[in-house]
Amino acid sequence: MRRRTTAILLACALAGATGLTAQAAPAPAAPAPEGDYIVVLKDGTDAKAKADKHSQDNGARVGHLYQSALKGYSGRMSAQSRDRVAADPDVAWVEPVRQVRSTAQSLPTGVDRANADASPTAAIDGVDQRTDVDVAVIDTGVDSGHPDLNVVGGKNCTLPVLPPEDGNGHGTHVAGTIGALDNGDGVVGVAPGARIWPVKVLNDAGMGTTADVVCGIDYVAAHAGEIDVANMSLGGAGTDDGQCGRASGDSEHQAICRAVGAGVTFAVAAGNDAADAKDSTPAAYDEVITVSALADFNGQPGGGAPATCRDDQDDTFADFSNFGADVDLIAPGVCINSTWPNGAYNTISGTSMATPHVAGGAALHKATNPAATPEQVKNALQQAGTTDWTFPSKTRTAPRNPS
Template sequence: MRVQIFAGAMSLALLSSPVSAVVNHDLRDSYIVVLKESVSESRANDIAREVAKGHGVIGHQYSHALKGFSLKVPEQALKGLKNRFPEIDYIESDIVMYALPRGGKPNRGGGGDSVERAVQQVPWGVTRVKGGTVDMSNSSSVAWVIDSGIDSNHPDLNVNKSRGANFTRGKKTNTNDGNGHGTHVAGTIGAYDDGFDVIGVAPGVEMIPVRVLDNSGSGSMSGVIAGVDHVARYGDSGDCANMSLGGAGYSAALDSAIKTAATQGIFFSIAAGNSGQDASGFTPASTNGTNIFTISAFGESNDNFAYFSNYGSDVDYAQPGVDVLSTKTGGGTVSYNGTSMAAPHFCGVLLATGGSFSLDGDVNNDPDGSPDPIAVSN
């Protein structure tokens, strides 16, 4: 039996606080069980039930992006699991996934009704990628924001929470953003061109919250895979899933899930990470394939590569990721830095162009010596 064990988890999409301050997920004895593709859905359900009877606790079940389930069980109980169920392809250890703002925790804000709306600003990043020019309110394509949820009451955002889902612990129907990260990401993708707050790259596009990160900005790999599975089940060709999150190491399960969803014509825009290292050491930044894009960050001055951004051959394009103004949970706006802010620019470009975007120069001072091209809307 192949059990894939990750190295220590760490922040990918945005630099975290010290690990002890943010890890609140007890993932000891927690695993992701991936079944062979040939296994039927009914047999997969039978296996999950039988494992549960054997004193394992089943968490998420996957049926579209991959086949399998998450499992909490003592490590010693794994030993005979594959012998008992030859349909098991492999088992991975679950790990903590992160998305925290560089330099601090997102401002959760107050009540949306109490925040006076400011005159609309066009963020520099939206201008740089030549976004904000096409009203996407009636587009059939949508943005799936796999993140900490979205503030559905923010007046500058077109949020459809009825199609959303919550794969964190707690009330599963609640897709509201208790952290602030997902709301900021959403505003960059598609804040309305309505004269208030900010404008997004694909203004007015419908955004669906897929909550996989809790109020602390952390979650589990198993929950993130459940989010991708949800997108694979309900998404359509031309949609974009934004993943401004991640962890250290490699996950065959998450890699496979993203690739399967992408074969349906769903775009994936993935943050490269903020460790200033090669993106190949992080997941899902290292995932490659058709319709899958890993995004590095640059600043407003001379398109200079952001010092914190991950780099390397797994990175596809660079987008604005320094001093990015966008929507804030509770109303109003706030600026953040990070590749978490770069990825939603590209998601907006994909939605606004249907994937037929243009290139406008390269970043300067890319550490890997091969400058990332800058993608822009037509």
């Protein structure tokens, strides 16, 4: 139904004197600037062996090693070294690392509006019966000790020596909307008790790089037999080349394509710039479920509910949300209450909050249809959706087939 697409990686000075006249040595040359890059290797190449060789021959300082979603590595090197690496016949492309950022028991209004409480699979009744499904939260990490979350596994791509704990709050909030326990306390998620795999790719300020994001996707792809769904409530500038990143040299896109091909369903945030999602990635990629935000203040259709934590209109497309033909679904994303670090709860807004409603829905579908492909999951969620909300057409063009 869609689209066309959406980075810091050495010198000698010679001095001397000639004849009978002493000469001052020239000033040392300034070190060549370095940059951070992602090196994508051609299929069949041994990533570790090639990274080691590039480090030895070209001075590349290797960061992440990618071996599942794609073959390659991230590294810091000079522009001259980059050019030598790019000339290696085993290298598909070299791209600069880009910055990415987060897009930020009662029955939460979003869970109510998504009708998760009516799902026999979710079985929300205050009894801790857990959904048999695994969801990766590619984000700021997750509070592993939160009493309302079922946290397993995980990886820290920002500081690999540390566990993927959340010092920001964003990832923990996302995790709660997906799978907070139905235990009679705090809040409840769309797929209560789902096993949450924290994959930390954003720092405690909610910022990160594509090198870390690809590391996270690579981890998910390596566990594709265990992880069913991945939530990416983050994004940065970019477009979809329609070829899984091969034409534009987009490693994030290729990694997602490989992970989706391995059976993982990806739900991603459309973005919070009130702009067309075609200029933001991963929102622009065809292979994911791109989610915009709905303003809903009472968990029910029909409109008319007063605004709560922010000024918006009930049952309308959220005023901050990205839009366009790349949007696949809309879900509640305004004034969403969910889990927060240190065992707490918090209410925040964003397409980041809308996306885990869809990830939770995808998790419910996978729990009862374990053989469903990512495309089948997307289709099932779209078919189950409704259009009982209003789009403010005065400023935007409505997404196709919204639900």
